[in-house]
Amino acid sequence: MKDVVNDFSIQVATVNGSGSQTANTVLMRAIFQMGVPVSGKNLFPSNIAGLPTWFTIRVSRDGYVARRRDSEILVAMNPETAAEDVAGMRPGSMIVLNEAIKVPPVPEDRVVYRVPFAKLVEPITTDVKLRRLVSNIVYVGVVAELLGVDKQEIDRALEAQLGRKKKALDLNRAALQAGYEYARANLPKRAPYRVERLDKTAGLILIDGNSAAAIGALFGGVTVVTWYPITPSSSLVETLIDYLGRYRRDPRTGKATYAVVQAEDEISAIGMVLGAGWAGARAMTSTSGPGLSLMTEFAGYGYYAEIPGVIWDIQRIGPSTGLPTRTSQGDLLFVSQLSHGDTRHVVLLPSSVRDCYEFAQAAFDLAERLQTPVFVLSDLDLGMNNWMSEPFPYPEKPWDRGKVLTAEQLEALGAFDRYRDVDGDGIPYRTLPGTNHPLAAYFTRGSGHDEKARYSERPDDYVRNMDRLARKYDTARALVPKPAVEDHGRKVGLLAYGSTHWAMGEARDQLRAEAGLETDYLLVKALPFGAEVRAFVERHARVYVVEQNRDAQMAALLRLEYPAHAARIRSVLHYDGLPVDARSVSDGVKAQEREGVLVS
Amino acid sequence: MTDASAQVPTNRVGLTKADYEGSKSTLCPGCGHNAITAAIVQSAYDVGLEPHRVAKLSGIGCSSKTPAYFLKYSHGFNAVHGRMPSIATGVHLANGKLLLIGVSGDGDTASIGLGQFCHLVRRNVPVVYIIENNGVYGLTKGQFSATADIGSTTKSGAINRLMPVDCCALALELGCGFVARSFSGDQKQLRPLLQAAYAHRGTAVVDVISPCVTFADHEGSSKSYAAVKEHDAPLHDIEYVPYFEDIHVDYEPGAVHEVEMPDGSVVLLKKLAQDYDPTDRARALQVIREGAAEDKLITGLLYVDPAQKGFDHELGLVDEPLASLPLERVRPGREVLDEIMASLRTGGS
Numbered sequence: 001m002k003d004v005v006n007d008f009s010i011q012v013a014t015v016n017g018s019g020s021q022t023a024n025t026v027l028m029r030a031i032f033q034m035g036v037p038v039s040g041k042n043l044f045p046s047n048i049a050g051l052p053t054w055f056t057i058r059v060s061r062d063g064y065v066a067r068r069r070d071s072e073i074l075v076a077m078n079p080e081t082a083a084e085d086v087a088g089m090r091p092g093s094m095i096v097l098n099e100a101i102k103v104p105p106v107p108e109d110r111v112v113y114r115v116p117f118a119k120l121v122e123p124i125t126t127d128v129k130l131r132r133l134v135s136n137i138v139y140v141g142v143v144a145e146l147l148g149v150d151k152q153e154i155d156r157a158l159e160a161q162l163g164r165k166k167k168a169l170d171l172n173r174a175a176l177q178a179g180y181e182y183a184r185a186n187l188p189k190r191a192p193y194r195v196e197r198l199d200k201t202a203g204l205i206l207i208d209g210n211s212a213a214a215i216g217a218l219f220g221g222v223t224v225v226t227w228y229p230i231t232p233s234s235s236l237v238e239t240l241i242d243y244l245g246r247y248r249r250d251p252r253t254g255k256a257t258y259a260v261v262q263a264e265d266e267i268s269a270i271g272m273v274l275g276a277g278w279a280g281a282r283a284m285t286s287t288s289g290p291g292l293s294l295m296t297e298f299a300g301y302g303y304y305a306e307i308p309g310v311i312w313d314i315q316r317i318g319p320s321t322g323l324p325t326r327t328s329q330g331d332l333l334f335v336s337q338l339s340h341g342d343t344r345h346v347v348l349l350p351s352s353v354r355d356c357y358e359f360a361q362a363a364f365d366l367a368e369r370l371q372t373p374v375f376v377l378s379d380l381d382l383g384m385n386n387w388m389s390e391p392f393p394y395p396e397k398p399w400d401r402g403k404v405l406t407a408e409q410l411e412a413l414g415a416f417d418r419y420r421d422v423d424g425d426g427i428p429y430r431t432l433p434g435t436n437h438p439l440a441a442y443f444t445r446g447s448g449h450d451e452k453a454r455y456s457e458r459p460d461d462y463v464r465n466m467d468r469l470a471r472k473y474d475t476a477r478a479l480v481p482k483p484a485v486e487d488h489g490r491k492v493g494l495l496a497y498g499s500t501h502w503a504m505g506e507a508r509d510q511l512r513a514e515a516g517l518e519t520d521y522l523l524v525k526a527l528p529f530g531a532e533v534r535a536f537v538e539r540h541a542r543v544y545v546v547e548q549n550r551d552a553q554m555a556a557l558l559r560l561e562y563p564a565h566a567a568r569i570r571s572v573l574h575y576d577g578l579p580v581d582a583r584s585v586s587d588g589v590k591a592q593e594r595e596g597v598l599v600s
Numbered sequence: 601m602t603d604a605s606a607q608v609p610t611n612r613v614g615l616t617k618a619d620y621e622g623s624k625s626t627l628c629p630g631c632g633h634n635a636i637t638a639a640i641v642q643s644a645y646d647v648g649l650e651p652h653r654v655a656k657l658s659g660i661g662c663s664s665k666t667p668a669y670f671l672k673y674s675h676g677f678n679a680v681h682g683r684m685p686s687i688a689t690g691v692h693l694a695n696g697k698l699l700l701i702g703v704s705g706d707g708d709t710a711s712i713g714l715g716q717f718c719h720l721v722r723r724n725v726p727v728v729y730i731i732e733n734n735g736v737y738g739l740t741k742g743q744f745s746a747t748a749d750i751g752s753t754t755k756s757g758a759i760n761r762l763m764p765v766d767c768c769a770l771a772l773e774l775g776c777g778f779v780a781r782s783f784s785g786d787q788k789q790l791r792p793l794l795q796a797a798y799a800h801r802g803t804a805v806v807d808v809i810s811p812c813v814t815f816a817d818h819e820g821s822s823k824s825y826a827a828v829k830e831h832d833a834p835l836h837d838i839e840y841v842p843y844f845e846d847i848h849v850d851y852e853p854g855a856v857h858e859v860e861m862p863d864g865s866v867v868l869l870k871k872l873a874q875d876y877d878p879t880d881r882a883r884a885l886q887v888i889r890e891g892a893a894e895d896k897l898i899t900g901l902l903y904v905d906p907a908q909k910g911f912d913h914e915l916g917l918v919d920e921p922l923a924s925l926p927l928e929r930v931r932p933g934r935e936v937l938d939e940i941m942a943s944l945r946t947g948g949s
Contacts, residue, residue, distance in 0.1 A: 268685075
């Protein structure tokens with residue numbers, strides 16, 4: 001039997017709230033510290049405790065981090081799902097099974113390791129509750145022993161997780177030891193899976209997208225943060241609160257250079273953002289689908305009255321409550337025009353944790369430069385799962401506060417019209433309340449207004465204003481983050497955005513290896529589309545748009561934008577709530593390419 | 601601003617009364633709201649508010665149009681229906697130095713905006729929150745709002761049978777530190793109440809009954825001019841003495857309650873029929889209930905706690921407006937990012 005080294009997935013099935021997170025993180029980090037690329041996907045229920053949860057660690061020497069459909073290794077700790085979990089395993093797989101769990105007979109060609117977890121934790125502590133919690137660490141010991149994960153790395157990872165809590169450390173170390181020893185003495189190594197040291201993670205960090213966004217906001221100079229708790233967005237603001245408390249107090253007075261308000265709902269959250277943005281603060285909120293639905297009226301107000309603000313949407317599956325703990329890219333169309341009336345929003349589409357960090361800063365610059373709400377669409381997979389990344393660079397550029405006139409500038413100009421297109425880019429000048437000059441004041445309203453911000457129902461005023469807003473949107477095309485393009489002049493192009501990106505490289509490798517299909521690739525990073533997107537669509541005979549929603553929302557936007565090329569745009573869709581895998585993408589493209597051959 | 605020639609009187613900041621006016625009102629002639637606008641103009645002139653330090657905010661409705669009609673040199677924000685409180689909160693967070701004057705209506709506050717109103721009060725965001733209360737929706741032609749009294753009728757004769765929301769009682773329950781009720785027809789009472797409200801450090805709720813001449817000034821309406829005049833029962837005569845003036849009044853001992861506001865100004869409350877202590881919250885609620893039972897409209901300064909601190913204080917914010925902090929004060933240094941990155945390499949916190 002040939003060893004399978006550094007190329008497999010481990011699925012751990014536990015009960016929600018059983019302390020499995022520490023165990024899963026320790027195992028994943030230990031492998032990461034051995035220089036082997038990893039990714040972790042947490043599949044959790046909308047529940048605090050008791051329902052089943054799965055954590056998948058993908059170990060990939062090639063650096064693939066997308067979800068895979070199958071796992072080679074199962075750790076079955078949850079009696080409720082064990083039968084189904086075990087039945088899902090393929091020939092050649094390895095199963096670590098809690099001995100106390102009864103499952104139907106497993107075919108011979110799967111390696112089953114039965115472990116008496118209850119007996120192993122007995123000598124460690126007399127506390128029944130603690131026994132339950134450390135059972136999961138025992139599994140880490142067993143798996144580490146079987147796969148050859150370095151025990152020093154396990155210990156380092158454990159220490160990093162538990163910090164200086166000596167009692168907890170001792171307890172968990174004893175549990176690890178019990179796992180190691182049991183496996184060594186009782187479980188002959190029959191399965192081929194091994195972890196061996198590599199040098200592919202040196203210097204890298206592991207972080208989730210929500211934390212990356214929080215760090216970005218911290219360094220982007222955010223001063224007002226409002227929010228209403230909602231999964232999967234809450235951890236963004238909670239992490240931000242933590243960092244702000246640590247790093248954003250005045251060194252002299254200890255007072256806060258920021259304000260965080262937990263609002264009574266998302267309407268209020270965005271209202272506060274617009275109020276603060278109007279008065280000159282860098283303000284943001286973070287939410288998910290249902291919250292956006294509530295924000296709709298204010299979103300249109302912000303667009304029409306031209307007020308900066310940043311709104312993060314960590315997408316989950318809708319409509320309605322949907323699957324609140326599952327990932328999706330289903331908000332794109334809705335957010336792109338969030339409002340009644342003619343509205344088009346600037347939308348940033350981070351695809352990596354690095355993007356989350358950088359877009360958190362860029363969103364403020366864009367919102368203030370363009371005087372408009374800027375939406376940032378992340379998703380549960382990007383936001384809540386752990387991803388490897390190069391460390392984030394310190395922002396080298398100063399911030400861009402946009403066209404704000406001071407009292408001195410007003411004095412020099414001698415006139416100020418709030419909504420006049422002075423520079424021809426559709427972006428007018430604004431003043432902030434508190435500016436001490438008789439020309440400074442203006443009246444902001446969601447009703448019709450002329451260039452001087454006066455109430456107006458005149459048809460020509462309305463049209464002039466709306467046309468200027470369209471011009472401003474065109475200006476945004478060159479200012480928003482540019483797409484990443486890999487164009488080698490091939491016939492077929494693949495186009496994706498957001499977390500879907502991580503399945504694309506692997507899918508393209510599969511298409512090359514399995515179907516001899518070479519593809520070009522474009523990763524969209526923002527709306528409105530810039531010249532690069534147009535060129536890519538124009539240049540390829542077929543453009544496969546891969547996205548995680550039912551209705552092909554990005555494809556719809558592309559067809560709207562480039563009607564002459566609508567027929568080139570095809571879709572590969574994935575929308576079951578699990579992060580998209582490369583196989584779904586390559587199979588989807590292959591099937592349509594075959595059809596194409598038959599038709600033509 | 602207007603050239604203050606010798607003939608036109610100016611206030612202590614060198615502005616004329618006209619400097620506190622706005623564009624011409626487009627509301628119906630005789631509308632109570634116009635009288636409130638006049639009271640805002642006069643009171644702002646009298647205490648010498650600096651217009652650039654004021655922001656005017658409103659929601660949607662007849663009332664919410666009025667910020668265009670006063671303080672033309674102040675920034676204004678006419679928000680969406682019922683959501684002015686969240687805008688006010690955001691403005692306050694960005695620039696706590698601004699005096700916020702919010703104008704809302706009974707539909708805007710007690711119907712669609714009741715939630716935001718409650719949470720504004722709960723957070724004690726410093727806003728002079730004026731409710732121009734006529735019990736009906738004017739702009740949509742006379743439907744009842746949530747402050748319509750039981751038994752009051754629309755112009756077409758429909759009778760309201762639902763309990764009214766009493767915004768003053770609600771504000772008191774929520775811990776509001778400044779609660780007043782007045783009548784748009786009583787400038788003598790309304791002006792000093794507004795001046796006192798400008799000096800308050802938290803949310804100041806001023807509920808002003810303001811008859812709708814077009815849809816609620818008929819016999820069956822409990823908020824017609826005639827009905828309000830008949831049932832108005834002031835708690836006291838009010839005088840406001842700004843901090844830059846001396847108190848020149850002689851009252852008999854015990855005839856007057858003096859309330860000193862945080863800026864040193866003083867509110868003098870002269871006893872009328874009965875003695876009323878405006879620092880007793882329970883008594884304030886009781887007086888509203890008793891008044892309602894006796895079909896009286898109790899007006900005056902219902903409750904005040906000048907010691908209250910605003911939301912910015914609660915949040916422990918720096919003294920300067922957050923909006924004007926320079927980059928170096930809101931972007932931590934390289935060493936901070938290094939520290940965070942190091943922790944993410946090892947998984948420590």
